[in-house]
Amino acid sequence: MDEQREVLVLGIGNILWADEGFGVRAVEALNAAYAFPAPEVLLLDGGTLGLNLLEYVEASRRVLVFDAVDFGLAPGTLKVLRDAEVPRWGARKMSPHQNGFNDVLALAQLHGRTPDTIVAIGVQPVTLDDFGGSLSDPVRAGLAQAVELAARQLADWGFAGRLRRAGESAEPLNAQSLALTRYEGGRPSEDDACRVGDPRLLATARGTH
Numbered sequence: 001m002d003e004q005r006e007v008l009v010l011g012i013g014n015i016l017w018a019d020e021g022f023g024v025r026a027v028e029a030l031n032a033a034y035a036f037p038a039p040e041v042l043l044l045d046g047g048t049l050g051l052n053l054l055e056y057v058e059a060s061r062r063v064l065v066f067d068a069v070d071f072g073l074a075p076g077t078l079k080v081l082r083d084a085e086v087p088r089w090g091a092r093k094m095s096p097h098q099n100g101f102n103d104v105l106a107l108a109q110l111h112g113r114t115p116d117t118i119v120a121i122g123v124q125p126v127t128l129d130d131f132g133g134s135l136s137d138p139v140r141a142g143l144a145q146a147v148e149l150a151a152r153q154l155a156d157w158g159f160a161g162r163l164r165r166a167g168e169s170a171e172p173l174n175a176q177s178l179a180l181t182r183y184e185g186g187r188p189s190e191d192d193a194c195r196v197g198d199p200r201l202l203a204t205a206r207g208t209h
Helices: 016-035 048-059 101-111 138-139 141-155 179-187 198-206
Strands: 006-011 041-047 060-066 078-082 119-124
Touching: 006 016, 006 048, 006 141, 016 041, 016 060, 016 119, 016 138, 016 141, 041 048, 048 060, 048 101, 060 141, 078 141, 119 141, 138 141
Parallel strands: 006 041, 006 060, 060 119
Antiparallel strands: 078 119
């Protein structure tokens, strides 16, 4: 078996659909706040990579995941799931071609290469159908707590992070144009852009042009 990395920290979700982007924004915030030992700890913007994340998961002893999860709780509520509590089926898919992360875990299990332990830090979303929108206020308010929960978990695993110094820059996990402040600053208003999907596809579905 290939050598395994110690810890994989994943943020998953689609930043184009409001609170669905929580996972990505949380791993970005963790990266901005803490420096972790490399190569033992890998922070990754998993976005909507779906089954392309399988090799990362199978090569990791411990996995920590940020995601937006409908727990049926109050908006913005954070909940930590561990090992058997993390479901392996039934993840919501935002499009037909997107494989849910739970499917990745199920496939890793079939291969006999599941991580030794997995922890998911989930947030109760407010809205998932605001195309081009950003995090709702309750979900955004939970980012700092999610970061601290993750930092404590990594320290418990033996991989404590170092708080970054004031003014210290972190290597970005994705293109700078996708960073939260630039994304929000560049997106059009609801009056200028459709917020329920791509208008070209919607027109096709209605049989119009």
